[in-house]
Amino acid sequence: MNPEDRRPPITPQLALRVAILGGIALTLFAVVFFRLWFLQVLSGDQYLVEARENRTRDVRIQAPRGEIVDRSGEVLVTNRQAVVVQLEPQALPEEEITAAAEWGQAMTKRSKRPEGRKGPTVAIPPIPTPELRQRFRRLGRVLGMRPTTIQRRTIEQLAVVPYSAVRVRSDVPKAVMNYLKERKETFRGVDVDRVYLRNYPKDRLAAQLLGYVGEVSPAELEQRRNKDVKQGTIVGKAGLEYTYDRYLRGRDGAKVLRVDANGRFSSDRPVRRREPIPGRQLQLSLDTGLQKAGQDAHLAIAGSLPGAFVAMNPKNGEVYAMGSLPTFDPSVFAKPISQSRFEQLTSEENGAPLYNRAVGGLYPSGSTFKPITSLAALDAGVYSPESTIADGGCIDVGNQEKCNAGKVANGSVDLRRALEVSSDVYYYIAGMELFNIGGERLQKWSRALGLGRRSGLDLPDERAGLIPGRPWRERVNKLERKCKPRNGGRPCYVLEVRPYNLGDNANLAVGQGEVQISPLQMAIAYSTIATGGKVPRPHLGLEVQDATGATVQKIQPGAARRVKIDPAHRQAILDGLARAAQGPEGTSTPVFEGWPHDRLPVYGKTGTAQRNGQADQSWYVAYVDHPTKPIVIAATVEQGGWGADRAAPITCRMLRAWFRVDAPCQGGGSNTF
Template identity: 30%
Template structure:
């Protein structure tokens, strides 16, 4: 009995323990399955969902690119003469992970000594790129022979430093057409932030001004290089792939190098500008600005202190051909147009001229302080009589004069490809004067405007457009630099001038040269020419001088405008000889 009872008791105990063990087992199995399921899910997520991203990160740690910068396209003049090309030079690159190595401090110091560059500047460029950059970081370019030799001599001390041959921009004519061509240089941080989405990268060389900037997309080309696999220490294990750099497209300009050189020589060291263009289609043949610069200086990196030093010399990077100045008496072309087109003055109008006139309570005098007696439009243009045009301006009123000024293209950009550097100029009116001076437009403002003074501001390029109107028979042209479609109809629109207006303008501008203020252009070295002088007051400084002209008078092929800033003297004396030199070069070359 006791044995049976004991067995029964043990049986009950055993049954209960076995049940508990199974229950614990199931719990542990569930926990394990949950854990492994979570781990499996996470692994699946990492492999399937995030696999590409992590694979790219892993490859970026072991795959590096040895970049090959593309060669920029060439720039040619209208006859195929080279204006900008490329040459081979040496550049220094550093592996981005170099600062992690213990030798970096000594390497950086030696590199700074050879390149004549502050250590901080080298470090800054590497920090900007980041240690995980997939490409090498350029720290200097266009090395001289001494630097190349030194880098070779200290090669064993310059761990993580590479020297490669790459193309740099070259301007064989140096300062010639510098403001038109512009220059190239490394992108700033601000520029990179704007253009990174367009495929640009740290260290890219881009057009910074002029044609180089305007046609950047054509000229730049595409980067190439080698992809290499590196080990943990940054050593190259093998070449993974190659991509051929793609050269940029060539650009052919409307510039004529011979005419450009003549214009550069004619302006000399005077501060100012010269513009020459074809009045039939707006093709720019020459554009000069002084002071100038040599764009070759930017083949090396320019520091901020160097840039400030370059800028200090009367702003040499400002293209004065695209900046606004008072046009003075050259503007009388528009006053003549407005007078005749308004119907208030007949083409054969004759007016008395005076030493001085009292208009609106203000005394306005002629430039010779004597007057010229009775004159018609042609005679008034020939002698540039101020009092004649005062009467025209007063007679037609400010609104009519302003309207025709704008029809001639003043007060807005011309449409030339250098739009980012071009000023609109200023054609003031009643609204502008009230907003800026809190005064209404007056008859005195109209009288001042009638002779190209007062608030009026125009660029030498806009003045050249103005001279093209009588030259081509009444069409407003759009100046352009790209030698593409040069059909006249593509680049001009009619101002719908009366035939008498064109006739009077051409007659008067011819008389300026034949016996008026522009006799310097009356030379047997060029065909019969026409033109107009101008002398603009610059309060507190010497006057500005102008001369614009075209030739041949009966069938014009070229318009030339010369502007001398604060030159003093008169336009016929200072600027007309410049125009003559440019025309001589044009017609001699053509002959």
């Protein structure tokens, strides 16, 4: 045996080292023991609480959204409780989630392609697993739905908001609810819940204004306005629901339920409850009666032609009525809407009912533009209120002859008469003179009166429009020169690259050509003239109220802008507008036959805008002064013909309803612009 193998069993050195090793072991065990003592004996109760909290999750209790009422408290939007059947996304196979995401991407790609070249809609992917098909079939039998329909709804909703409950069916009878609830094991991942759905007691009234609601999307969650919003909350997506979402939303409550680490509920009885806080009520300046009168009048006079109207208080900007036709039933948005249904609501062939033409419809305004030209011309000294011209029916504009409608010669015409008979020649001259003076005076006056710009109305879909002028033309020319070669030689923005010319300005003077104005803007411009220079800031929201209708907060629309208007000029224009509606040769006098002008004098102007490849567009803007309920109404009907044919009678009927007077409001009148 090796000598080193034979050793005394324990040397002093080894004894010391074993003692050290033992000391280390003792220390380590002591450390762990003390830690255990601390955790389990000294602070065990705290950890027990933590362990108990671990097993609970908050389940949302939906807060009812605030109601929307009109100026007299009549309810426009309310809630109703409905039983909905939902699918929990956790219980869906991964393949289904992936398929939904892919479908959503394909649809997004398709929607980005230009109109007309979108290609076929992306087919809904088939149900990925036999197990899921079995589940859908079983659920479909109870709900009276085909499995493919359930699949379509699942894919469509998951594509928009992934990892959120999929609503398979809303408004399920109580019996079905109980049936499903009692058979939880059979219907895995199926959740029956009571939710609040938006309800519209006035049906199609003001549908575009009210907007609609839906579950907050991941993109919306990141916006600043939604910083307090949690995933799964119902938020306003369009219209007033969007603008005043903050007040209407309320705050969802929660019930605390027991769950395991995978989030599965182990019991139905909540441990705790936090009650939801209902949303605030929103009162609008809208007058239901006038709104209905406007929509009815449009349907009666213009039938299915698209159009819009705006009625507002010229002094404070409160919008009394605002309609866009065709309209739709807003309750389609209370439940998940299918892609094809949504496309119906936005397609051109159907007149895009979802589109709010009152604030987003941009048209040339025809002769209703003339009061604005009048202000610019008087201000620039082109005319005085009394100066006259000889209207021979036609005039040379540049090297082109332009004429009154029907080449009617009006003879000696001053400002008042020019408005009464709607002399184009008078305004062509004004347009040309203003062009020659330079300085974009007509454009500046237009913008000062609120045309070609957003007004700050409390709706998200307002559009600015366009007042063409020299700088605009130069900008477009530059863009066109850059774009055309890349577009394969096809024009992108304008047909020809040319400077802004005399003819353009003459066209603008009578509201024709490239000018784009919304009915709301026209109402603002007339309000400004009526009030002598105060540009009202239009608004629909009046105040935020609690459930009893008591004011919580007044909505401040912001200060009105001011424009300096010479009182003499204003008077001359108002005289002209009065004669246009009341005078012997007034373009809309026949429409207002039988109207009590003595106590409710109407100031109104017709307009007939020419649009490329379409019938003329009918316009009318009217102002009626009244100590307590002054009103400005602008109405337009696409392809409606003469201003006096359609828009003026609609306006007349709205005024009739507003002031509760009897007047026939017959359409048709003089054949003038």
